[in-house]
Every structure is written in C-alpha cells, then in structure tokens.
Amino acid sequence: MPKKTPFYEKIKEHNGKIVEFAGFLMPVQFEGIIPEHLTVRTTVGVFDVSHMGEIEIRGKDRIVFTNYITTNNVEKLALNQVQYSAMLYPDAGIVDDLLVYNLEDRILLVVNAANTDKDHNWIVENKKFDVDIVNVSDNIGQVAIQGPRSEPVMQKLFDIDLSQIQFYWATETQLNEIPVVLSRTGYTGEDGFEVYVDRTNAPKVWDMVFEAGKDVGIKPIGLGARDTLRFEMRYCLYGNDIDKTTNPLEAGLGWIVKLDKDDFIGKESLLKIKEEGLKRKLVGFEVINKGIPRPHMDIYIDDQKIGAATSGTFAPSLKKGIGLGYVALPYDKVGTRFKVAGKNPIDVEVTKGPFYKHGTRK
Amino acid sequence: MANIIDGVKYTKEHEWVKVEDDIAVEGLTDYAQSELSDIVMVEPPAKGRTVKAGEAVGTIEAVKAVADLYAALSGDVVEINEKVIADPSIINKDPYGEGWLYKIKMADPEELTNLLTPDQYKELIAKH
Numbered sequence: 260m261p262k263k264t265p266f267y268e269k270i271k272e273h274n275g276k277i278v279e280f281a282g283f284l285m286p287v288q289f290e291g292i293i294p295e296h297l298t299v300r301t302t303v304g305v306f307d308v309s310h311m312g313e314i315e316i317r318g319k320d321r322i323v324f325t326n327y328i329t330t331n332n333v334e335k336l337a338l339n340q341v342q343y344s345a346m347l348y349p350d351a352g353i354v355d356d357l358l359v360y361n362l363e364d365r366i367l368l369v370v371n372a373a374n375t376d377k378d379h380n381w382i383v384e385n386k387k388f389d390v391d392i393v394n395v396s397d398n399i400g401q402v403a404i405q406g407p408r409s410e411p412v413m414q415k416l417f418d419i420d421l422s423q424i425q426f427y428w429a430t431e432t433q434l435n436e437i438p439v440v441l442s443r444t445g446y447t448g449e450d451g452f453e454v455y456v457d458r459t460n461a462p463k464v465w466d467m468v469f470e471a472g473k474d475v476g477i478k479p480i481g482l483g484a485r486d487t488l489r490f491e492m493r494y495c496l497y498g499n500d501i502d503k504t505t506n507p508l509e510a511g512l513g514w515i516v517k518l519d520k521d522d523f524i525g526k527e528s529l530l531k532i533k534e535e536g537l538k539r540k541l542v543g544f545e546v547i548n549k550g551i552p553r554p555h556m557d558i559y560i561d562d563q564k565i566g567a568a569t570s571g572t573f574a575p576s577l578k579k580g581i582g583l584g585y586v587a588l589p590y591d592k593v594g595t596r597f598k599v600a601g602k603n604p605i606d607v608e609v610t611k612g613p614f615y616k617h618g619t620r621k
Numbered sequence: 622m623a624n625i626i627d628g629v630k631y632t633k634e635h636e637w638v639k640v641e642d643d644i645a646v647e648g649l650t651d652y653a654q655s656e657l658s659d660i661v662m663v664e665p666p667a668k669g670r671t672v673k674a675g676e677a678v679g680t681i682e683a684v685k686a687v688a689d690l691y692a693a694l695s696g697d698v699v700e701i702n703e704k705v706i707a708d709p710s711i712i713n714k715d716p717y718g719e720g721w722l723y724k725i726k727m728a729d730p731e732e733l734t735n736l737l738t739p740d741q742y743k744e745l746i747a748k749h
Contacts, residue, residue: 291713292659292684483658483685551662551682573661573684602680 264309265400265461273479280482281372283310288481295484296575299447300615303406303472304480305465312375312396313455316366320388325366328385328524329359330507332517336361341427341442344515345507346381347525351532352503353510354381356495358444360429367440367455369401371497385524400461404468405451405488407619408475413452415471417441421452426620434464446485448492448618490581491574491615493543499554500541500569500583506532509585510541539566540591542609544582547596550605552582557600565590568599576615582607623652623746626717630733631742634691637717638736640727645694648721649681649712652746657683660709665690665701665723672698672725674732679722681712694732696725 261279264270270277275286286307289295298304316325326333331344340361346354355374360367370378379394386392404413414421416434421443424430429442437460445451456464469477486496495501501510508516508529518529546552552571557564566586574581582599586609590597593611598604629637635653639646654660666678672692679690701723705711712720727733737745 288658293661293710487684549662551687553687573659573682575684 262397264307265458266307266309266402266465269462269465270307270479275479275481278482281310283372285310286479286481288483289479292481292483292487293575295478295480296487298476298478299406299449299480299484299488300576301407302475303404303408303412303451303477304484305468305472305477306403306405306480306485307401308403308453308485309400309461310372311401312370312372312378312394313399313401314368314370314375314379314382315393315395316368316382316390317364317393318388318390320390321366322361324386324388324390325359325368326521326523327387328382329357330516330523330525331359332520333359333361333366334520338363339429339431341429341444343427345512346378347507347523347529348503349524349528351506351508351525351528353497353501353505353507354378354503356497356501356512360440360442362429362431362440373498398458400456400458400464401453402456402461402465402468403445403447403451403453404472405445405447405480406449408472409449409451412468412472412475412477416467426450434467437463439464445620446494447488448613448615448620449488450619487572487575490570490572490583491576492613492618493583495541495583496570505541505585508532509537509539537588539585539587541569541583541585542591543611543614544584544597544599544607545577545610545614546580546582547606547608549580550599550601550603551580552584552599552605552607553601558584558586558597559600559604560590560597565597571599574614576617580605580607581614623650623655624717625651625739625743625746627739629717630693630736630738631745632691632693632736633745634689634693636691636693638693638733640730640733643727643730644699644724645696645727646721646724647693649690649716650742651716652749653688654713654716654720657681657686657688658713659684660712663690663705663709663712663722665706666692666698668698668701670698672696674735681709690722692725693736694725695728697728698723699726700724
C-alpha cells in the first residue's frame with residue numbers, strides 16, 4: 260500500500276492529480292506543469308515534499324561519524340548550517356545525495372524518498388563511534404515554499420527576522436507555538452524555505468502558509484514542476500543523473516567532495532579515479548532547433564555513440580528542450596555539438612552552468 | 622472525468638474524427654490531452670501527404686511525455702491547423718474545437734464504421 264503524506268487531504272482539496280511516486284501518493288500536478296513552474300519563477304508556490312526521508316544522527320560523535328559517511332566536510336558546519344553532500348559506496352558509486360543539517364542536538368540528514376530505507380540501512384551497517392541513528396521519516400511532514408516572494412509570505416508567520424537566515428542556513432523555531440525546523444533551502448533555483456514539522460501539526464502549517472500567501476497568488480505545485488524547476492537549474496536527480504554506477508566527480512559534484520578531509524567511505528576509490536583521469540562527464544545540453552531530449556536516448560557524434568541522456572525535458576522558462584547526459588571525454592566541452600537519437604535526431608549543444616540563469620538563488 | 626462529446630467518432634489511439642461531407646477533421650481527445658498534459662510541440666502530417674488508417678503520421682510532445690499521432694482514416698491531408706503548431710497549448714484548452722489537428726479528404730468513407738462511438742470510447746477509457 261502506498262503511503263499518504265500528512266498533506267494528502269490538502270492535496271485532494273486542491274484537486275491535485277495524484278500518482279504513486281517512491282511509495283507515496285503524491286501530486287504530479289495541479290493546474291499544469293507549465294503554469295505551476297511559472298508560479299514558482301515569478302511569485303510563490305508550495306510543494307508537499309513529505310516523501311523525502313529524514314534520518315537523525317544523535318550522540319556525541321555525530322559530527323565525526325557523519326563526516327565519515329558523507330563526502331562534504333561536516334566539521335566546517337556552524338550550528339544550524341546546512342550542507343549539500345553525498346554518501347558513497349567504497350567503489351565511489353553514489354548511495355544518495357542529501358542535505359546535512361547541523362542542529363543543536365543532532366545531525367539531520369534529508370534524503371531522497373526512494374532511498375530512505377536503503378540509506379538508513381547503509382548508515383546503520385557502517386555505524387562507528389558513539390552515535391544513535393534514527394529514521395524519523397514517518398513522523399515528519401515537509402513543505403517547501405519557493406519563489407521570489409517566499410520571504411514576505413513566510414515573514415507573516417514568524418516573529419524572528421527571516422532576512423537574517425542566509426541561503427543554506429536553518430533555525431529551530433516555532434510557528435504559532437508549533438515547533439518546526441525552518442531552513443532557507445530548496446530545489447528550484449528560487450529563494451525559498453523548507454519547513455519540517457511533526458506529522459500531526461503538518462496540515463495546520465499548510466493552511467497557515469496558504470493563508471499568508473493568499474494576496475500574492477500562492478499555489479500548490481506538483482512533482483512535475485518540481486522536476487522542470489530543478490532541471491532548469493541543472494541540479495542532479497538521483498535515479499536519473501546519479502546512482503550507484505556513477506561517481507560524484509564525473510557527475511560534476513566535485514565541489515561537494517572534500518578529498519583533503521579525514522577518511523570517508525569512497526575516498527580511496529575517488530583518489531584512484533582522480534589519478535587515472537575521468538572517462539566521461541555529465542553535461543547539460545540545449546536543443547538547437549527542435550525536439551525534446553528524453554531520458555535514455557543515445558548520444559551520437561557522426562555515427563559514433565558517445566553516451567546517453569539521463570534526463571530530458573521541455574524547459575518552461577527557456578521554451579525549448581534541454582537534457583543532461585554522460586558523454587565520453589573530450590565531448591564534454593562547452594559548445595560541443597552532438598545528436599540525441601530520438602525518433603528524429605535532435606541537434607544539441609553543450610552549455611555551461613544552470614540552463615536558467617535568472618534564478619533568485621543559484 | 623474526461624469529456625467525451627457526441628457527434629464525433631473516436632479511435633483506440635485517443636483521436637477524434639468529425640466528418641464534414643468528404644472531409645474528416647481529426648484531433649486529440651480530451652482524455653489524451655489531459656493524460657499528456659502541457660503539450661508543447663505538435664507535428665501533424667504535412668499538407669498533401671497521403672496517409673493510411675492506423676499509420677503513425679506525426680508526434681505530440683508534452684513537457685513530460687511524447688506520443689505518436691495515428692491517422693484515424695485513409696486519405697490526403699488537405700489542411701493542417703497552423704494555430705496549434707504555433708501554440709500547442711490550444712489542444713489542452715479546447716481539444717474538440719480550436720485544438721483540431723488536420724483535415725483529410727477521405728479515400729474510403731467505409732472506414733468510418735471501424736471507428737468507436739462515443740459510448741464505446743467511454744468504455745475504452747473507463748478501463749484505463
């Protein structure tokens with residue numbers, strides 16, 4: 260039986276089109292992917308992201324342990340700072356990409372929905388030092404408020420000054436006496452917040468957010484637009500662009516891998532991969548004329564297969580097709596042109612950085 | 622619930638056909654547009670092309686999905702809807718009206734008997 264998030268009834272009230280995703284009944288869309296996408300780019304939208312997994316690491320060695328199981332440097336985190344990171348297998352294949360919250364009495368790991376159990380088992384299997392590992396996913400509702408008008412909307416709900424919370428920082432606070440973790444984070448490229456709240460109080464938070472955003476046209480946003488929004492920012496999606504067969508260096512995630520820190524799972528393999536040199540890289544490409552790349556389409560130069568697309572979509576802000584895919588070196592260079600094999604071959608060009616350049620957060 | 626209108630015939634591939642003398646207008650059903658959602662590109666068969674019933678003659682691309690367009694009937698394409706090519710979202714908004722795709726001069730009006738009635742089409746999508 261698929262699980263229901265604490266916002267399930269709210270989603271139904273908004274007439275969301277519900278699908279099963281990662282074992283949850285989730286809204287794929289409300290009024291349509293394109294209008295929802297543009298709502299987040301221009302004003303503010305609300306996502307039920309309660310399917311995401313939350314794993315707490317408690318105990319006195321939580322920092323050094325989290326540092327051992329993730330690639331980024333947890334010791335650099337100040338209190339309430341948030342970090343994008345990854346967990347690796349010993350061969351440097353990716354277990355998951357995740358957020359690491361350094362809260363007062365615990366580390367909170369926020370992981371991909373489809374990976375929650377796998378990640379929890381992996382962390383428990385690799386347990387060292389004095390830590391407690393608790394999968395609290397089923398008790399937590401998570402809602403993301405995203406868009407350039409997020410701050411004025413959210414400020415109506417909090418006594419604390421939200422302008423003091425920088426991007427990738429969090430605070431443990433209260434919303435009308437309901438304890439929440441509030442962070443300035445997101446997966447859209449726009450300014451925004453994510454709120455973690457216990458399951459019973461979650462629907463109240465949803466209602467308060469919608470009430471606060473009424474006058475700026477706040478709307479619910481489905482998973483469809485969540486994907487096009489992240490894609491335009493060229494953020495990786497686990498299961499598509501990264502998985503256990505890809506390493507973070509070829510995925511362009513070298514910036515979250517700190518090879519100069521103490522030992523961590525996957526470090527030895529990464530050092531070897533680095534020494535031997537990468538064979539392929541994840542590139543972003545834009546369609547030159549017409550067509551929309553789709554996942555799994557092969558990539559060719561002349562008649563030579565050089566890789567395959569891992570994600571592909573129509574980009575609502577750019578009004579054209581965009582894709583991500585692994586290509587053999589040296590075809591990763593910006594400006595390289597190749598063909599993506601759809602029914603009709605699609606001409607594309609490798610581009611640099613986010614596809615959408617005007618996000619309020621990058 | 623998908624809108625199924627009277628006065629047209631349907632195909633298993635979720636197209637509708639409306640006959641005006643020897644000309645058949647073809648389009649995508651409300652069910653199909655709603656399943657595809659956010660249509661962003663449409664390529665109907667070119668004007669002048671001779672198509673055969675059941676043949677894949679074009680494509681419809683939505684943000685998250687792509688679908689083939691099948692000819693409901695055999696004949697020569699006499700007109701395509703340039704408006705939906707310029708703005709494919711018209712198909713989402715008005716699939717049975719402004720969102721029509723192309724017109725053919727029927728080669729064999731007998732083929733119409735192979736198409737589904739509104740009730741038969743209703744049954745078909747109820748199974749989905």
